[in-house]
Amino acid sequence: MNKIKKRSDCPVSNSLDIWGDKWSLLIIRDLMDARECTYGDFLKSPERIATNILASRLQVLEENKIIQKLEHPESKAKVLYRLTRKGIDLLPILIEINIWAEKYFSFIPEDRKALLKEVKKDKAGFIKKAVKELEN
Amino acid sequence: MNKIKKRSDCPVSNSLDIWGDKWSLLIIRDLMDARECTYGDFLKSPERIATNILASRLQVLEENKIIQKLEHPESKAKVLYRLTRKGIDLLPILIEINIWAEKYFSFIPEDRKALLKEVKKDKAGFIKKAVKELEN
């Protein structure tokens, strides 16, 4: 399953071939918000991803080293998902998406607005700090 | 056709509902590279989008005010597509995608590499200049 075929040499196209669908960036968003998530955590997100789609996306993201699986310290039945450095480095993209959305959508949740206010004060500083927090 | 349903209040999710598929950002990339394109120009791009998919994506992007149609000055048979300000403002996202891709993909075309070198010297300045050029 899921062997990605390269459509061109364009870096944008190759990026989209990995995470350019309606779900992958939401999984990545969840991991940026929470640092680590179980399978069930992803299912609880407001967009209500179907469980088979979630499984397939997690597999593609793991195969492409965007996320990694870790043992749960409290239970063998649970799995922890976390971003790799490659995945963490998608943060600037997510930030720019949020900034664009804030400019053009009328409704933005208050907590996002507050976070974006922080981001805009010092974008590079915010990213540096966030990367450090996500990276173990 | 194409009435988009909101999956949640998340700005990322709402953005993906408009342009979060494997093709839309490539159309937008083409418009950022060329400033204006005809229908045929999009078809010539290396990823070879199918003509029916192109038509459907252009419609969604136009409905969501990301692009606009203009008359071709030389021919009534041709149509010119251009980014709106809302579409032009996706540039920072495209730039961050390119930066991420450059870091993690082994092959990047030379012209992109050169452009990214420019970007990195002064990101805000580059964006300001590019926005001005794209905005008529």
Add this chain to the structure above:
DNA sequence: TAACTTACTTGCAAAATGCAAGTGATTTTA
């Protein structure tokens, strides 16, 4: 040890994608 939770998988219907072949309006060519 039985019920429950966890991370998935399976089967199937519905929707989206991809391909090839139109179509109708304009524009060029003979």
Add this chain to the structure above:
DNA sequence: TAAAATCACTTGCATTTTGCAAGTAAGTTA
């Protein structure tokens, strides 16, 4: 000026992906 070519699409149909609901197997709790 009539025929051929070009342009921006549309249509029909096969393939692939998505989405929903119902499993399942391993591990945990009562």
